[in-house]
Amino acid sequence: MSVFDDVPEPFPFEADVSKRPVSVVLRGDPADRYIVGFLGLFWLAFGSVVTVAASLLALASMGLQAYGLPATAIAVACYVAAVVWYLWPEFNAGFRTVTVDISDERVDVKERDLIRKTAWSHPLSGFEGVAQINMGTRLVGETKIPLLSVVLKHPDPARSVPLAIGEPGKIGRRTVVRKAKQLGLPAIEGIGDETGAAAYPPDTIVVNRWQALKVRLLYWGFVGATLLFAGGTLWQHLYTTIDPAWPILAVIGVGVSVAMHVYVRKYVIGMKERDGEIAVCTASLLFRWHRFPRSRVRSLDYRAGRMTTPRHSVNAPWVTMRVEGCRFAFMIDMQSDFVDMRKLSALGLARK
Secondary structure, eight states: OOGGGSOOSSSSEEOOOSSSSEEEEEEOOHHHHHHHHHHHHHHHHHHHHHHHHHHHHHHHHTTOGGGHHHHHHHHHHHHHHHHHHHHHHHHHHTTOEEEEEEOSSEEEEEEEOSSOEEEEEEEGGGSOEEEEEEEEEEEETTEEEEEEEEEEEOSSGGGOEEEEEEOBTTBSHHHHHHHHHHHTOOBOSSSOSSSOEESSOTTEEEEOSHHHHHHHHHHHHHHHHHHHHHHHHHHHHHHSOOOTHHHHHHHHHHHHHHHHHHHHHHBEEEEEEETTEEEEEESOSSSOEEEEEGGGEEEEEEEOOEEEOSSOEEEOOEEEEEETTOSSOEEEETTSSEEOHHHHHHHHHTTO
16 A cells, blocks of 8 residues: 555645655654554553463363463464554554655655665656545544545556645645646546545445454454453363452453444445445454345434543544344444545435
């Protein structure tokens, strides 16, 4: 993935290309590295403890205590490898930096992250022109705003260089024309309207990566805690006296885990529409894809998700989509990476 897919900090962003050469540095959101880093450390510590306890309990129940150290070490190594494999892409993205140098003749790009450096160069005249794309939405404070990007369009979309990113109305068609004139390139028609060309395929309605990652980690946190207390209860039953708090916490954990399982089974991480069929991908580990005709969508209900206390303010809007034949409604997080509100709203109008 290119850093061009992310919103550079600071926001909003605009590169002055009226005088060249010009150098621009784009970085991933630094908050990602701290959040994912904290989650990674938590899961490495907590999960390793659960893995050790589960391994020792399993070996003891089979009378294989002599193999406790090597077997436990292998189990912990496998667990740590799985956590690193799962979280590394998001963590690495927080450290991605791209330097763009634009001269009268060429565009030179250098990209680096924690493990690699890449560079490429392309003649300025080889770019197709200046265009506008729709980057979806972003939560700023308590307001979710749409974002547009004016880009130096490369034949390979992953290499299209952003020249400006902001809200509709603050950048737009005039920005496209102005940047194109400054660079001596055509302003590309047809995708420079008020909505822009989608940064995702045209059949995409919802893309949810970052919020879904947090939901999944929370879900597996409850599952891990349940396994810990259930395993501890069994261990006490076999070798010591049972502490009443352990089975109580295990039962509570089972209830919460079941509720979370139902939630992630309906929490939408992706939605597409093609040829009258809706395809919904949810956050569950198994049975993630749900496909049904558009006509089965019964309703869309918006929930503001606001809560205010003397010290905190929460703004987490979502949409519930009820589908004929499904007992529970699908949950669409409005803080997703990309939400095509026009297409989503049209689904709710299908039955009217």
